[in-house]
Amino acid sequence: MPLILLDTNVLVYTCDPGEPIKRAQAGAVLRACEQTGNGRLSVQCLSEFVSVSTRRLKPPLTIAEASRQVERLSQSLPVFDLTPMIVLEALRGVREHGLSYYDAQIWAAARLNQVPVIFSENFNSGSVLDGVRFVNPLVTDFDLAAWV
Numbered sequence: 001m002p003l004i005l006l007d008t009n010v011l012v013y014t015c016d017p018g019e020p021i022k023r024a025q026a027g028a029v030l031r032a033c034e035q036t037g038n039g040r041l042s043v044q045c046l047s048e049f050v051s052v053s054t055r056r057l058k059p060p061l062t063i064a065e066a067s068r069q070v071e072r073l074s075q076s077l078p079v080f081d082l083t084p085m086i087v088l089e090a091l092r093g094v095r096e097h098g099l100s101y102y103d104a105q106i107w108a109a110a111r112l113n114q115v116p117v118i119f120s121e122n123f124n125s126g127s128v129l130d131g132v133r134f135v136n137p138l139v140t141d142f143d144l145a146a147w148v
Contacts, residue, residue, distance in 0.1 A: 001038045001148050005110040006030065006077075007120030008048040010137065011041075015053055015061060015069065022138050029119060029137045032148045034076045042080045042109040044102070046070050080109045097129050107132055 006029070013019055013026035033039025050070060053061040061069070073079075080086075086108045093104030103122055110118050110132045123134035136142065 001032075001036050002117050003038050003040055003115040004033055004117045004119050004147070005040045005042065005080075005106065005113075005115045006033060006045065007106055007118060007122060008045045008052065009121050010119055011045060011049045011069075011073065012052050012057070013138065016057055018058055021140075025138050025142065025144075028144055032144055033119075036148055039077045040080065040110075040113070040115050041073060041077050042106060043082045044105055044109065046073065046079065048102075049073075080113050082109075083112075086112055093129070099129075 010026045010029060013022040014030055016023050030039070050066045053069070054063060054066050082105070086105060089108035089112055090099075090101060090104040093099045093107050094101055097104070097107075099107060106118060106120070107129060110116075111130055116131060117133050117135055119135055119137045121136045121138045123136075125134055125136035125139070127134050135147075137144070137147075
């Protein structure tokens with residue numbers, strides 16, 4: 001299994017009672033990434049997780065619940081810091097690839113930390129930008145066994 005950066009939406013779906021199919025799939029993906037040791041996170045994803053899970057989920061997580069999730073995630077998976085080089089690389093992603101800034105920042109975190117795959121539903125699944133491949137692990141035909 002290659003190293004995989006998990007985007008915010010994968011984390012959020014693990015807690016979303018309104019999306020039971022995606023919740024089960026995201027949970028399986030997260031567990032596999034934790035068990036194999038190949039999952040990675042970024043500080044941005046953890047921050048976005050807190051914002052989305054405490055404001056948009058129905059019912060939303062409490063701050064205490066979100067805190068426990070962030071603690072658990074940051075203890076079970078390596079987390080990449082946000083650095084000036086990631087910001088600059090994200091700006092290049094916006095300029096050269098037409099990405100939105102925050103999507104470009106996820107891509108830049110993966111690229112500069114030599115993570116070849118991003119699991120996310122926000123990108124064109126199967127596309128590759130400068131060596132980083134985007135895969136949507138939340139579609140019904142996703143084969144987790146092919147990645148573990």
